[in-house]
Structure formats: structure tokens, C-alpha cells
Amino acid sequence: MKWSLVPAARFAEFGAQWARLHARAGAQALLADDFVTPLLTEFASGRELLACCTQGGETVAMALLKPAGRGAWTTFQPAQAPLGLWLQLPAADTAALLRALVGELPGFALVVGLTQMDPMLMPRPADHGCIATRDYIDTARVTLAGGFEAYWIARGKNLRANLKKQRARLDKDGIVPRLEVCRAPEQVAAAVADYGRLESSGWKAGQGTAVSAANAQGRYYTAMLEAFCRRGAGSIYRYWFGQRLVAMDLCVEDGDSIVVLKTSYDESVPGNLSPTLLMREEACRQLFGQEAFSRIEFYGRVMEWHLRWTDEVRTMYHLNYYRWPALGRLHALLAARRAARPRAVPAD
CATH class of the missing domain: 3.40.630 (Aminopeptidase)
Known part of the structure; x- marks a missing residue:
């Protein structure tokens, strides 16, 4: 050796x-x-x-x-x-x-x-x-087995009721939510710039830790995600309220898992709406249906919201x-x- x-x-x-x-x-x-x-x-x-x-x-x-x-x-x-x-x-x-x-x-x-x-x-x-x-x-994951409906029924009643109420509120206000998944390498730079604008509008901007298209973090995520997308292993989730971008995930993939690296949302959205949770519900429904991965990995410190989505820690x-x-x-x-x-x- x-x-x-x-x-x-x-x-x-x-x-x-x-x-x-x-x-x-x-x-x-x-x-x-x-x-x-x-x-x-x-x-x-x-x-x-x-x-x-x-x-x-x-x-x-x-x-x-x-x-x-x-x-x-x-x-x-x-x-x-x-x-x-x-x-x-x-x-x-x-x-x-x-x-x-x-x-x-x-x-x-x-x-x-x-x-x-x-x-x-x-x-x-x-x-x-x-x-x-x-x-x-402690970090969390979601195992993508058994179908979305069984998974969703196993979530807390309050979470399911709350998100159902939020969707009804959006519908009443004439706002159509939409999940978009970017996988093309030529779209990555613009998507990371969008992510930076979301993050820079929130509390991270005050701490100087926000991603920006012009800083080292922005350059890193752009170069890395372009490389992953070129081989079909990168994805960027954008969530919209009509024409307004309200939440994003930056993700990488391998044969078994999709890893959520970074999440940001528009902090000016009214507090009775949770764009990140709404995006997560739709993304989970899609990932369960595709059956391409066995699990979702978060790899960050377990937060209260993680425990609404999984007990796998x-x-x-x-x-x-x-x-x-x-x-x-x-x-x-x-x-x-x-x-x-x-x-x-x-x-x-």
C-alpha cells in the first residue's frame, strides 16, 4: 500500500x-x-x-x-x-x-x-x-418506494391540509402554479442567475452568503451543473406562481438518488403561502411517478420542515x-x- x-x-x-x-x-x-x-x-x-x-x-x-x-x-x-x-x-x-x-x-x-x-x-x-x-x-432522505399516494397519506394530516388550503387559495386568486425542470446545459447559467436573484432578495444577502452569478458560488454552481447536465445528471427545479418565479432547487443525480443541493424562495411571498413546500409536493409526486431514483437526499442539517416529509434520519x-x-x-x-x-x- x-x-x-x-x-x-x-x-x-x-x-x-x-x-x-x-x-x-x-x-x-x-x-x-x-x-x-x-x-x-x-x-x-x-x-x-x-x-x-x-x-x-x-x-x-x-x-x-x-x-x-x-x-x-x-x-x-x-x-x-x-x-x-x-x-x-x-x-x-x-x-x-x-x-x-x-x-x-x-x-x-x-x-x-x-x-x-x-x-x-x-x-x-x-x-x-x-x-x-x-x-x-443529522441529515434526512426520502425513499421513493410504494407510490406517491401511500407516501403522501403517511405524511402529517396538518401538512396535507395546509398545502391543500394553499392550492385552493391560489386557485381562488386566479394564480396557476407551475413546476419547471431545467436539464439543458445551455439553460444552466440563466437558471443559476435566477437562483441568485431569489437568494439575494432574502436574509442571506445581508450575511454576504447569497449565490450570485458574479461570485465564486455562482461560478461554481454554473460550471458544475453545466457539466452534470451535459451527461444527463443535473436538474434545476423552478416553481412559478403564474409568471412569478417563487422557489428553486439545484440538484445533481446518480443511478440511485437525486440530491437537493440548494433551495431558495421568494421571501416577499405572503406568509400564508409556502412556495418551497408546494414545489416539494409537486416534485415528489413527479419523482415517485418517474421511478428513476430510489431516494431523495438532502444532506443538509435536519430542519423542522424535513421532518414533515420524512422520518428517515x-x-x-x-x-x-x-x-x-x-x-x-x-x-x-x-x-x-x-x-x-x-x-x-x-x-x-
């Missing part, structure tokens, strides 16, 4: 190798080379490394890593990446891979961290020896591999002491 390290700026040279491993591993769309390449283009600092592990003449693991302080490395994790950028064959021994990797990283690495791991894709190991894990977030995790077991125990002890330290009470 041998790891080699090169600057991540050379990722394009190894893109085909990453794509082959991604296919062999049966990995999520969020780890595909055309998802990763624009992440590096827009969000890398230049200090990242591409790590490649070979064994017996075959590639068994690859990762994008960044320095995280003295003696520490973690997977490259921009906010736009829901999963840590780590690929391995399912049969590969994760502990053995990390043991070999920590010995090769520059600066006498003491710990390497894999961030935002999905237990459905890489089962969570028990804390033992050099390995320690901790919870990241799992906990994502971070994994640390320490050069020595004692270092992991010391780290855990220090973290426990920090957590137990009383917080200062603000003065009146």
Missing part, C-alpha cells in the same frame, strides 16, 4: 483516475470528478494536496487534503461540498489506508481527519486504537486518525475539559 502526494492544482491530470475509482467504488454523485473540479477552481487556497493510494497495481483510494494546523490534515471541505472528498474501494481497510497516509503527509503529521462522512456510504467505525469519530449533523460523522493511540486519548481528554468548563455569564 503506497500513497503518493501531488499539489491539488494538478487534479486535472488525475481526473480520469479519480473518475475510474469513483465508478468502481459506486460512490455518490457528490464525489464525481465534475463535482470536485470546480470546487478546486473556485475555493482552493493553493495549499491542498491530491493523495492517491495504490496497492497491487490498482488505485484503492484517493483524497483531497488540506493542512489544518500544526501536525494536522483534513479533507478539503468547502461549504459547497456536502461530503468529505475521500474515495476508497468498499473492500479497502480504512484504518490501514489512514495509517499509511499519516506517515506520508508533510510536516510529521500527527492526525488526519475525514470530515462529513456518510455512514450509508462508509460505515462508521467504532472508536478504537488510533481512530476516533464524532457526530457531525441518519447521523453523519467526522473521523480522526491519530499517529499514536495516546494522542487520541489526550485529544479527547482536552475536548472533554473544554466542554465542561463553565461559561462566563454576561454582566447585566
Whole structure:
């Protein structure tokens, strides 16, 4: 088992190798080379490394890593990446891979961290020896089985009644709602610009985190979704009240799932209407009917509205591999002491 390290700026040279491993591993769309390449283009600092592990003449693991302080490395994790950028064959021994990797990283690495791991894709190991894990977030999915009507009847009565009432209100006001799905690469730039206008009109604009056609986020989503749409694996959902765009989803797809990456809505819509929920109902009805995917993945932190749509929740995790077991125990002890330290009470 041998790891080699090169600057991540050379990722394009190894893109085909990453794509082959991604296919062999049966990995999520969020780890595909055309998802990763624009992440590096827009969000890398230049200090990242591409790590490649070979064994017996075959590639068994690859990762994008960044320095995280003295003696520490973690997977490259921009906010736009829901999963840590780590690929391995399912049969590969994760502990053995990390043991070999920590010995090769520059600066006498003491710990390497894999961030935002999905237990459905890489089962969570028990804390033992050099390995320690901790919870990241709970995330939700919807299994697309049994037909939409059975799924919808299983939802809460209040949700169904509320959305029925909203549709009756729209009908009374002469407003015709419409769901549009964009899959053509030449339509992506305009769709992302529309998304940016929706998001920039809300609370994210004040925080400077909104997508814009002119910022790094907008450039990332445009380049990535164009690439996915070129191979028939990207979709952008637009929801309209008549001629007014009121909600959008940005999505990527693989053979099993459709992943909702980003959702935005027009915050000036009256509070007695929920354009995102109305869009979600129509999109779910369509996806159940198409039978193209086995599940909808959200990958964000579980919110109250997610629990109206599903009770399928799992906990994502971070994994640390320490050069020595004692270092992991010391780290855990220090973290426990920090957590137990009383917080200062603000003065009146």
C-alpha cells in the first residue's frame, strides 16, 4: 500500500483516475470528478494536496487534503461540498489506508481527519486504537418506494391540509402554479442567475452568503451543473406562481438518488403561502411517478420542515486518525475539559 502526494492544482491530470475509482467504488454523485473540479477552481487556497493510494497495481483510494494546523490534515471541505472528498474501494481497510497516509503527509503529521462522512456510504467505525469519530449533523432522505399516494397519506394530516388550503387559495386568486425542470446545459447559467436573484432578495444577502452569478458560488454552481447536465445528471427545479418565479432547487443525480443541493424562495411571498413546500409536493409526486431514483437526499442539517416529509434520519460523522493511540486519548481528554468548563455569564 503506497500513497503518493501531488499539489491539488494538478487534479486535472488525475481526473480520469479519480473518475475510474469513483465508478468502481459506486460512490455518490457528490464525489464525481465534475463535482470536485470546480470546487478546486473556485475555493482552493493553493495549499491542498491530491493523495492517491495504490496497492497491487490498482488505485484503492484517493483524497483531497488540506493542512489544518500544526501536525494536522483534513479533507478539503468547502461549504459547497456536502461530503468529505475521500474515495476508497468498499473492500479497502480504512484504518490501514489512514495509517499509511499519516506517515506520508508533510510536516510529521500527527492526525488526519475525514470530515462529513456518510455512514450509508462508509460505515462508521467504532472508536478504537488510533481512530476516533464524532457526530457531525443529522441529515434526512426520502425513499421513493410504494407510490406517491401511500407516501403522501403517511405524511402529517396538518401538512396535507395546509398545502391543500394553499392550492385552493391560489386557485381562488386566479394564480396557476407551475413546476419547471431545467436539464439543458445551455439553460444552466440563466437558471443559476435566477437562483441568485431569489437568494439575494432574502436574509442571506445581508450575511454576504447569497449565490450570485458574479461570485465564486455562482461560478461554481454554473460550471458544475453545466457539466452534470451535459451527461444527463443535473436538474434545476423552478416553481412559478403564474409568471412569478417563487422557489428553486439545484440538484445533481446518480443511478440511485437525486440530491437537493440548494433551495431558495421568494421571501416577499405572503406568509400564508409556502412556495418551497408546494414545489416539494409537486416534485415528489413527479419523482415517485418517474421511478428513476430510489431516494431523495438532502444532506443538509435536519430542519423542522424535513421532518414533515420524512422520518428517515441518519447521523453523519467526522473521523480522526491519530499517529499514536495516546494522542487520541489526550485529544479527547482536552475536548472533554473544554466542554465542561463553565461559561462566563454576561454582566447585566
